[in-house]
Amino acid sequence: MNTLTEAGLTHDSEFRAAEVCQICPTREIALFANIKTTDLEEMHLPIQYIVYEKGDKLYEIDEKAEYIYTLHDGIIKLEQSLPTGERRIVRLLRRGDLAGVEAVTAAGYQHNAIAMTTVNLCKIPADLVLDFSARSPELHANLMKKWQDALTTSDIWLTKLSTGNSRYRVVRLLIWLSENCHHEEFYMPGREDIGNILSLTTETVSRTIAGLRRDGDLELLSADRARIDVVALKKIVKESV
Amino acid sequence: MNTLTEAGLTHDSEFRAAEVCQICPTREIALFANIKTTDLEEMHLPIQYIVYEKGDKLYEIDEKAEYIYTLHDGIIKLEQSLPTGERRIVRLLRRGDLAGVEAVTAAGYQHNAIAMTTVNLCKIPADLVLDFSARSPELHANLMKKWQDALTTSDIWLTKLSTGNSRYRVVRLLIWLSENCHHEEFYMPGREDIGNILSLTTETVSRTIAGLRRDGDLELLSADRARIDVVALKKIVKESV
DNA sequence: CGCCAGCTTGACTACATTCAATTGTAGTGG
DNA sequence: CCACTACAATTGAATGTAGTCAAGCTGGCG
Secondary structure (H helix, E strand, O other): OOOOOOOOOOOOEEEEEEHHHHOOOHHOOOOOOOHHHHHHHHHEEEEEEEOOOOOOOOOOOEOOOOOEEEEEEOEEEEEOOOOOEEEEEEEEEEEOOOEEEEHHHOOOOOEEEEEEOEEEEEEEEHHHHHHHHHHHHHHHHHHHHHHHHHHHHHHHHHHHHHOOOOOHHHHHHHHHHHOOOOOOEEEOHHHHHHHHHHHOOOOHHHHHHHHHHHHHEEEEEEEEEEOOOOHHHHHHHHOOO | OOOOOOOOOOOOEEEEEHHHHHHHHHHOOOOOOOHHHHHHHHHHOOEEEEEOOOOEEEEEOOEEEEEEEEEEEEEEEEEOOOOOEEEEEEEEOOOOOOHHHHOOOOOOOEEEEEOOOOEEEEEEEEEHHHHHHHOHHHHHHHHHHHHHHHHHHHHHHHHHHHOOOHHHHHHHHHHHHHOOOOOOOEEEEOOHHHHHHHHHOOOHHHHHHHHHHHHOOOOEEEEEEEEEEEHHHHHOOOOOO
């Protein structure tokens, strides 16, 4: 857990960045990573600290984009709709990632953002970030780094999650999910969500997972928790160790 | 054609941004779109104007990233390798797009960048862009806009070029390619490249294209030029007219 | 305890891949 | 100018993998 709650804050409250960012457990990897405290004070940034429950929607596609979200804990999915009606999940966000960065350049959000687990995050007004990033070289650099990260993730999804057979794709996703948690046990999305991430049907995902269980490489702990044999799985996708 | 050559410049020469950007036919959509001439003068940016031929490599993955490229004309592919050895094309760039933007945040390039056609571009030192973007709010905004565009493109590739059956995917790609050119006729990559874009085999791509030709929706003009019935094809992918 | 959504399993079908052979095309040199 | 080569594209037949449709199953929740 990496919540501001543990650092002594109550949920869904509003703060000044200067007060709260110094004690933020996500700070070293977050948007304000290396920003001087004096700068944060100067900026008078009102930050809301919020907890969303599984299934809650942060924002919707085409909705007016006014806030950027920094994710402290949990997993968020960004999804888009196809002309045919189905949904496709284009990215998953985890600790340190930003949701809704497009708020600094575009008028509307480009995805539906939905909490897949309980989620802790900070909600930051985008216009202030943009203003301040024009004055702070550090923030400016951080912001670009976050764009870069998002793009790198997208590339990985294209190369590693959208190619190869179903077993290969499911395995890669499981490895990614397990990297989230330091413990063995990790969150596993529903079969339909996995299908929308990998462009597979729920049935195919289900069968593939059943296969991995038979081989002893995957253990289901509850509806949405699992444990994997990382070494064995990495061998399947031909990745070093 | 949208070349600086037509504007009277010789190939592969070096210029100061202030001299050359004012007459650039790509300027209104390029990185320096709305930058004041006085600012450009101040920046003393040495810009190389270069022409690459089909198949030439701009840069390689992991190569030290020192330059950003603004594309004036032609098409560039960005490709990555899979652990299994195959290549995947993760993005195609066209007029106005940037190649190697990662040079401003990362140490090395993240892709192989290869010219698919004859290509006109400007090669700009990344460190100067970064410096200057910290001082110029306009450039800063432009740069973020370009990141944003790249991400949006990535999302489209994930939702529209990596899902659905082969016919659907090939059609979507053809529509995209035809949007490049105002004329009917457009550049069509080799079957293997198309396969690496869409995660299909060359054989499947070939068969799909043969099918489109039989239906009269596609006409091959030469090895790498084609013409399509846009209306008919958009109907296939269920897109408004 | 029973209901319902999400998951699993089975049988069948559709589709893309694979392997192999053939045709087509652009480039080279006699 | 044509023959020859190299490579890309096409086509066919057989195989394999994922999709589809339709039943059952399970576990969490009222």
